[in-house]
Amino acid sequence: MTIKLPLENLPNTINIRGLSLDRKNKKLIFNSSIGSFKYGRIIRLLTRKVELDGNIHCSYCGKVLKNNEIFYNRIYPREVGGIKIPQNMLITCSKCNKNKGNMTKFEYLEYINSNEKQKKVIKQKVKKSMEFYRKERAYKIPKTWIEYININTTELKTKLLKINNKKMLYEKEFYEKYEYFITPIIINTQNYILNGVEKYKIAQKEKLDNIPVIIIENIKII
8 A cells, every 4th residue: 555645735836945746646746956855844744734724733632833832743653663654643732742752642642531540551551562562573553554575676766865873873773672673664656765764774784575664656756
């Protein structure tokens, strides 16, 4: 299964260098000769465009937010495989962004509507759940989002991204400890890596065969 970015509410002119909207073919076009690829900024833009009433609210507590009060939080947190795609992102206030921690959206909604005793039980369940997923080397995100590709037969293109040494160190330490990647790599249908080039380099070095990817179908690189 491929993931479609929600492009319906985007303006024709996008304030990201090198990025444009092909409304006829319903695709984002990125010209790699014009600007550097800013995946996180693109996802924040698309997450914000789902708000249609002009007032940005925290998705959990309902607080109306000013521009400088907006946080972008993952429905499924990074610690259980939660990747940066609009389908996994919500706008929140700073308090909910901090308090949610390693909980999923559904666990946190239960948490904020519980008494203190129940909150302690929920936190324990979340901790045990994460331990289970670590042990099983599995992700909590919907299985339909993930595909596995053989990097011996399918070469991924890395020219969009530079290696971030800090990210590389973290990804390497995580892989050495748990023997899998904390999140899948994000690619498009042209096999360009949009996010997670450090994981790909580790996979090559470790001579892995199949690796988990999320495939976005409506962003084209030219």
